[in-house]
Amino acid sequence: MNEARRRRLAMKAAQAAGVNGLLVTHPADVRYLSGFTGSSAALVLAGARAALFTDGRYRTQAKAETSGLRVVVEQKAAALLAVEWLAEAGVARCGFDSTHTSVATLDSLRAVLPAGKRRGFFVGLEGLVAKLRQVKDSDEIGRMRRAASLGCALFEEVLQHIVPGIPESEVAAQLEFMARMAGAEAMSFETIVASGERSALPHGKASAAKLPKRGFCTMDFGVVLEGYCSDMTRTVHLGKPSQRELDVYHSVLEAQEAAVEIVAPGVTCGEVDEAARSVLRSARLDKYFSHSTGHGVGLEIHEGPRVASKQKQVLEPGMVITIEPGVYLPGEFGIRIEDTMLVTASGGEVLTAASPKVWMEL
Ligand code: ZN
Ligand code: ZN
Numbered sequence: 526m527n528e529a530r531r532r533r534l535a536m537k538a539a540q541a542a543g544v545n546g547l548l549v550t551h552p553a554d555v556r557y558l559s560g561f562t563g564s565s566a567a568l569v570l571a572g573a574r575a576a577l578f579t580d581g582r583y584r585t586q587a588k589a590e591t592s593g594l595r596v597v598v599e600q601k602a603a604a605l606l607a608v609e610w611l612a613e614a615g616v617a618r619c620g621f622d623s624t625h626t627s628v629a630t631l632d633s634l635r636a637v638l639p640a641g642k643r644r645g646f647f648v649g650l651e652g653l654v655a656k657l658r659q660v661k662d663s664d665e666i667g668r669m670r671r672a673a674s675l676g677c678a679l680f681e682e683v684l685q686h687i688v689p690g691i692p693e694s695e696v697a698a699q700l701e702f703m704a705r706m707a708g709a710e711a712m713s714f715e716t717i718v719a720s721g722e723r724s725a726l727p728h729g730k731a732s733a734a735k736l737p738k739r740g741f742c743t744m745d746f747g748v749v750l751e752g753y754c755s756d757m758t759r760t761v762h763l764g765k766p767s768q769r770e771l772d773v774y775h776s777v778l779e780a781q782e783a784a785v786e787i788v789a790p791g792v793t794c795g796e797v798d799e800a801a802r803s804v805l806r807s808a809r810l811d812k813y814f815s816h817s818t819g820h821g822v823g824l825e826i827h828e829g830p831r832v833a834s835k836q837k838q839v840l841e842p843g844m845v846i847t848i849e850p851g852v853y854l855p856g857e858f859g860i861r862i863e864d865t866m867l868v869t870a871s872g873g874e875v876l877t878a879a880s881p882k883v884w885m886e887l
Contacts, residue, residue, distance in 0.1 A: 552566070661843045
């Protein structure tokens with residue numbers, strides 16, 4: 526059982542941080558450690574013991590999806606019961622994720638404890654489970670491969686729907702319809718289809734704007750398959766391009782490939798970012814590259830590590846990251862090219878390699 530192994534690793538990390546219990550409430554973290562896919566639950570770990578607290582809506586589901594832990598179904602707030610369980614289990618110091626817990630919630634959790642136990646009981650551990658999730662195990666890598674492959678198949682299919690005069694929203698609708706028909710549970714995020722001048726908006730959600738006779742069309746989309754997100758961007762051109770459009774496209778492609786090329790264990794995220802950025806700097810386009818080069822992806826669309834300027838975090842085998850440089854020229858056009866990559870023992874593997882990145886004219 527993957528989840529049991531992950532719980533052991535989480536407990537080990539918690540003990541290394543000086544606590545003997547762990548309270549997990551962020552849904553993606555709960556899922557990672559228990560298999561439970563519902564949106565509301567609290568998971569607690571104390572040594573080798575584990576319990577999942579949820580409400581009546583999830584009675585059948587929680588028992589079916591988990592194993593090796595106690596499932597407690599009650600109408601009372603899950604986190605409060607979880608704290609009672611921790612205290613009874615003999616936990617003296619309990620780690621919780623300070624990035625996902627409000628001050629008000631923490632106060633209410635503390636109030637559950639006997640007065641004498643409150644002081645020093647909760648210890649904020651920022652992103653303890655999120656850090657474990659950065660390195661994918663073989664089961665997760667299999668799921669991410671399948672999600673990425675589905676993304677590539679959808680891109681190929683959607684090309685036939687890219688014709689001048691149809692609204693961007695229709696391109697997005699086609700993508701999303703085909704995704705669901707192919708078994709996707711959801712889209713990873715709101716589909717981006719940005720054409721013509723709108724392609725200069727890095728996050729141009731599909732609008733009513735119609736695809737131009739001549740100009741770019743950027744599509745950034747992802748599916749959720751078996752719980753895991755895919756993420757890819759391709760920019761295609763409708764009609765004959767100008768020399769400038771061709772030149773900028775090839776600079777972005779060169780930057781993207783330079784970053785892809787250096788992905789390997791031991792390389793820092795900052796170095797990957799710089800590989801893309803320096804190509805655009807030589808082409809005097811770096812000031813139009815207004816975001817970071819990439820991000821981790823997995824159960825959530827944006828996870829660690831951050832592939833951004835000066836980031837010292839080192840890549841490790843099993844991490845899955847995106848490489849997505851872009852150039853956005855306001856009032857003219859924009860281009861972004863994004864792959865999802867797995868860091869392997871010897872380098873990197875592009876999971877979205879089935880979708881061509883070469884200049885595409887429709
Ligand atoms: Zn994307
Ligand atoms: Zn992305």
